[in-house]
Amino acid sequence: MNTIKENISVVKIGGNIVDDPDALQAFLADFQKLGGKKVLVHGGGVMASKMARQLGIETKMVEGRRITDSETLKLVTMVYAGWINKNIVASLQQTGCNAIGLSGADANVIPSVRRSPEPIDFGFVGDPDPEKVNTSFISQLAEHSIVPVFCAITHDGNGSLLNTNADTIAYAVATALSALYQTTLFYCFEKEGVLKDRNDPQSLIPTMTPAECKTYQQQGIIADGMIPKLDNSFKAIRQGVSRVVILHAQNLLSGKGTILSGTDQSAY
Amino acid sequence: MNTIKENISVVKIGGNIVDDPDALQAFLADFQKLGGKKVLVHGGGVMASKMARQLGIETKMVEGRRITDSETLKLVTMVYAGWINKNIVASLQQTGCNAIGLSGADANVIPSVRRSPEPIDFGFVGDPDPEKVNTSFISQLAEHSIVPVFCAITHDGNGSLLNTNADTIAYAVATALSALYQTTLFYCFEKEGVLKDRNDPQSLIPTMTPAECKTYQQQGIIADGMIPKLDNSFKAIRQGVSRVVILHAQNLLSGKGTILSGTDQSAY
Numbered sequence: 067m068n069t070i071k072e073n074i075s076v077v078k079i080g081g082n083i084v085d086d087p088d089a090l091q092a093f094l095a096d097f098q099k100l101g102g103k104k105v106l107v108h109g110g111g112v113m114a115s116k117m118a119r120q121l122g123i124e125t126k127m128v129e130g131r132r133i134t135d136s137e138t139l140k141l142v143t144m145v146y147a148g149w150i151n152k153n154i155v156a157s158l159q160q161t162g163c164n165a166i167g168l169s170g171a172d173a174n175v176i177p178s179v180r181r182s183p184e185p186i187d188f189g190f191v192g193d194p195d196p197e198k199v200n201t202s203f204i205s206q207l208a209e210h211s212i213v214p215v216f217c218a219i220t221h222d223g224n225g226s227l228l229n230t231n232a233d234t235i236a237y238a239v240a241t242a243l244s245a246l247y248q249t250t251l252f253y254c255f256e257k258e259g260v261l262k263d264r265n266d267p268q269s270l271i272p273t274m275t276p277a278e279c280k281t282y283q284q285q286g287i288i289a290d291g292m293i294p295k296l297d298n299s300f301k302a303i304r305q306g307v308s309r310v311v312i313l314h315a316q317n318l319l320s321g322k323g324t325i326l327s328g329t330d331q332s333a334y
Numbered sequence: 335m336n337t338i339k340e341n342i343s344v345v346k347i348g349g350n351i352v353d354d355p356d357a358l359q360a361f362l363a364d365f366q367k368l369g370g371k372k373v374l375v376h377g378g379g380v381m382a383s384k385m386a387r388q389l390g391i392e393t394k395m396v397e398g399r400r401i402t403d404s405e406t407l408k409l410v411t412m413v414y415a416g417w418i419n420k421n422i423v424a425s426l427q428q429t430g431c432n433a434i435g436l437s438g439a440d441a442n443v444i445p446s447v448r449r450s451p452e453p454i455d456f457g458f459v460g461d462p463d464p465e466k467v468n469t470s471f472i473s474q475l476a477e478h479s480i481v482p483v484f485c486a487i488t489h490d491g492n493g494s495l496l497n498t499n500a501d502t503i504a505y506a507v508a509t510a511l512s513a514l515y516q517t518t519l520f521y522c523f524e525k526e527g528v529l530k531d532r533n534d535p536q537s538l539i540p541t542m543t544p545a546e547c548k549t550y551q552q553q554g555i556i557a558d559g560m561i562p563k564l565d566n567s568f569k570a571i572r573q574g575v576s577r578v579v580i581l582h583a584q585n586l587l588s589g590k591g592t593i594l595s596g597t598d599q600s601a602y
Binding site for chain 2: 120147148210219
């Protein structure tokens with residue numbers, strides 16, 4: 067029997083928006099209006115770096131990823147799972163959206179594996195496996211109109227929390243949910259999408275395939291933090307997510323941004 | 335039709351134990367062994383005060399309660415809902431207890447009312463009403479063998495988080511659950527129970543009624559932080575909780591401590 071799957075949106079909101087109270091409130095108002103089942107994943111790196119300075123903890127980044135020693139793990143858990151997560155939940159509750167804030171440790175919803183110390187020791191950093199995501203728990207919440215709000219903290223199942231890239235959490239959750247739902251993954255941040263010229267919002271690339279992405283990378287048009295975002299996007303599509311859009315937080319409802327498509331793994 | 339209610343335990347663990355890694359691990363191992371449905375509520379004031387010193391935030395206490403300005407609200411939300419809550423959840427998950435960490439904002443499970451600024455302005459401090467606790471959500475979790483772990487942060491429903499006394503949260507949750515379950519409330523801390531001489535663990539008062547409590551208070555035997563704990567205890571009993579025990583964290587499984595009983599409101 068063929069059944070039509072229900073829709074679900076997995077929305078990731080980046081750290082620059084989270085750090086801007088007005089932009090965050092506007093985004094949350096739009097998120098509340100977004101129809102159908104939905105999940106929010108938030109970053110928070112900008113606030114974590116500010117709090118690190120306040121606490122005199124040195125921020126060490128390698129390839130855009132934070133080196134997480136035990137002091138930094140404490141810091142990011144406080145900032146992501148505590149301050150940011152609970153404020154987003156309280157704001158959504160105010161708008162009538164029945165949000166619940168979760169780390170990956172809660173109800174073991176996103177177990178992760180600590181990253182190998184070779185070639186770079188990132189410390190307490192983990193990567194989730196979409197096959198281990200507890201989709202039955204997420205779908206039970208969704209069936210009760212409860213909206214999960216995930217911070218970028220997971221755990222290893224052996225008692226240790228792990229700092230985890232929020233883009234990767236969004237990829238893992240969306241990929242896992244695609245077994246149950248017709249899933250759209252939105253990467254929302256402070257730019258219009260993937261831009262040919264990062265300083266020109268008019269230079270939006272409206273659609274992109276893996277082959278085009280490879281060309282843009284070779285031309286140096288796509289670089290830095292955009293690379294893992296696109297990696298996650300194309301992996302999500304290959305693994306069952308119906309649609310991935312990279313877009314400005316203020317365009318969530320219109321969906322205008324860079325739409326990714328194509329499953330050609332060899333080209334990327 | 336008379337139906338026998340199932341048992342549930344609401345266990346509150348105090349900040350001094352939470353601040354002692356070995357004592358906390360021993361307590362969590364016992365909590366995991368505790369049979370039947372259960373809920374954990376944790377404090378964290380000791381760690382919050384340490385972090386306040388690290389951040390250069392002044393700790394102001396009046397009648398044992400923290401004055402919570404916006405900086406302090408951020409601090410306690412980071413420490414209680416972030417670091418402590420998620421570490422307890424990760425530790426319980428390690429022991430096979432399927433814990434989920436929650437603030438009162440999550441799924442609107444414990445809405446609170448901000449305390450009146452008169453006679454003392456405590457700032458962002460709220461008090462929960464047992465009648466507003468979302469017992470259907472807690473019992474749904476319990477039916478799925480998911481164990482809620484509450485930190486002492488709630489919200490006002492208007493977008494603001496509120497610092498909330500953990501003893502009071504335990505009272506409100508236990509009282510609310512007593513409509514659905516035969517409920518025992520355990521107040522676990524670093525002493526044997528209510529002591530005649532606070533420096534002599536042998537001076538445990540094994541049972542106490544409201545009238546006896548009043549006498550002890552007049553004699554100065556009961557003072558300070560013990561007074562609100564006993565207030566909450568007798569209120570819980572009057573409002574339907576079957577059993578309240580004040581005890582050392584290491585005695586959770588034996589249940590040895592001060593057992594409160596009696597509903598005589600006038601005597602207290």
